[in-house]
Amino acid sequence: MEDSIQQKLARYDTFVNESLRKDLKDALDARDAIFDQTSEYLKLAKDIEVIKENGLTEMKTQVDLGSNFYVQAKIPDTKYIYVNVGFGFHAQLTLDEALVFITKKEAHLQKKAEKYTEKASQIRAHIKLVLEAMAEIMKLDSTPPPRDLGL
Template sequence: MQSDAAVQQKLARYETFVNDTLRRDLKDALDARDVLYDQISEYLKLAKDIEVIKDNGLTEMKTQVDLGSNFYVQAKIPDTKHIFVNVGFGFHAELTLDEALAFITKKEAHLQKRAEKYTEKASQIRAHIKLVLEAMAEIMKLDTTPPPRNLNL
């Protein structure tokens, strides 16, 4: 049998591993997935706006643009034939509406696959947390079980 201090030390190491490593990794994976979901949402919003422009045959329009921190200004778009789309890494490409829709479809699928990978990673981390917690519970159960008696008569 292990000494009570050794068992407590082992439990403390497991608890530290769960709290300092696994839970942090889980939060990081979920945060990264949320960032991707935000990007997907922005692209889908843009696709909806493009569809409105195309369906209504708008050649120019007025809109509000978010400059950041929910600070909006009015903007006039004199020509809606082309738009600038963020293609990643800080680059924007001037695309026709149809090109933009095609790009958005591909980009959304790509981001969705990446988000699914983070969801899988989060599931694996949750499983590891559960496994470690179950191991800790088993160790505590074993530690409280009285030693077997010698039944020599």
């Protein structure tokens, strides 16, 4: 009987560590990726505001080519910018159009992040539930059986 209980506890432990914790990590990683995207869009919105406030018609900047390798770039006309709209597509937008797009994109990303936060909370609750059940099983297993007093 005790071997059966130990086997069940081992299966629950494996389920928590190999399934639930992996799902939790995946949900949190996906949410963090969305937060990174949101941060990039907010940074772009701030840059657009600086361009508009200062009336810049041309500018010099540094562009990250990847792996933190930067090159200097000259932007001859700041009327239009290219914005990543998803799925590898970039759209040419005016500064005002870009700000409207960024606002909508930020709201969309926020909703996605909230869904992943909700999912992570549910997974945490499942982990807690399984761990509490395991604790109860161990507590019951360690309780000595009732003695027959011969009454």
